Amino acid sequence: MSERASYASDPAASRGRLYTTQSSPTRSEFQRDRDRIIHSTAFRRLQYKTQVFLLHEGQHFRTRLTHTLEVSQMARSIARALRLDEDLAEAVALAHDLGHTPFGHAGERALNEKMRAWGGFDHNMQAIRVVTRLENRYAEHDGLNLSWEALEGILKHNGPLIDAAGEPVGKYREEGLPAGLDDIPAAAGLMASTHASLEAQVAAIADDIAYNAHDIDDALRAGLIALDDLLDVPLVGPLVREVKERWPDIAQSRQAHEVQRRLITVSIEDVISESAAAIATAGVRSVEDVRAAGETLIRFSPQVARDERELKRFLFARVYRHETVMAPVRRSEAIVAELFDHYQAIGALPNDWGVAARSVDGAARARIVADFIAGMTDPYALEQHAQLFDGGGQLG
Incomplete structure (x- = not known):
């Protein structure tokens, strides 16, 4: 790699992680971010989440995983040409879809509608929840403990969320700011009013x-x-x-x-x-x-x-x-909505999810239910719907 430009992000000058870790003798901080994302459960699930064509339609259409890998390769190419940090560009690219629901944007629309009374559902904010709270494989902390720069990139890669006066911008002007924006575990505030790296x-x-x-x-x-x-x-x-x-x-x-x-x-x-x-x-x-x-x-x-x-x-x-696209999309929206209503009504989620959901109600339970459904793959959502609604979970 050619010498990094002065305006590029420098892993040696990172603002750090929420939880202090020892430096690696072989990897930069942004390389560690990339590796943590690739080894996460949420990343593996992208293999069975829809891009545009739903999974039942064939084996050669793109999934969220193949799309994500293609994005990361292009990001590295562009970053290299502009003398930016390729590893940070790759890390943000690899994480950018971690918050997507099953069934692509159809699932997100359905979940956003169901969550409207509790701050809605935004896949970028959900990606932040995934990497800071929901991934729970590490012994010392929840989340992946990514660097500040990686978190900033995941949150703001499409631009600022607010202006200097604190007013929502872009799509958030109409939709409102996503729930949880003021409660992101990070080494420092992510400066929602500025552009990302x-x-x-x-x-x-x-x-x-x-x-x-x-x-x-x-x-x-x-x-x-x-x-x-x-x-x-x-x-x-x-x-x-x-x-x-x-x-x-x-x-x-x-x-x-x-x-x-x-x-x-x-x-x-x-x-x-x-x-x-x-x-x-x-x-x-x-x-x-x-x-x-x-x-x-x-x-x-x-x-x-x-x-x-x-x-x-x-x-x-x-x-x-x-x-051809819209018929299964309409069905998938209904599946997500029906799953949400069922889980929200009785808190009947499996394992620890159910314990957590039954101990709370209202907004807290709704967010747990949204987290659970958003983490589903397409096949798992269909399977759960079929079990709960007497074989009704079919798209075709």
């Missing part, structure tokens, strides 16, 4: 790039769209024409892969070029300058940003709202 911003944009490229790939595999449907779609259309002109006679699956890899390359190269210019223009010299910059510095160029929004609109209309 460049490494965290890299993880966020890598997530967008992965979504675009790989959801196209999965949609083509599922037969929801054909390559020709993409010809007039900004960003990806020129790539489709290029591939079809150069290799007109190869199988569509191979053409699709060529389009996908070109889309990833074009997107990453645009981010690197635009971000390097933005960093130089902002004149940041340190990670604290980055936090105080008042803008996201890791970004697409204006033209690619516009094209990327158009691509997302296409995917939303033609893929995410396709009836």
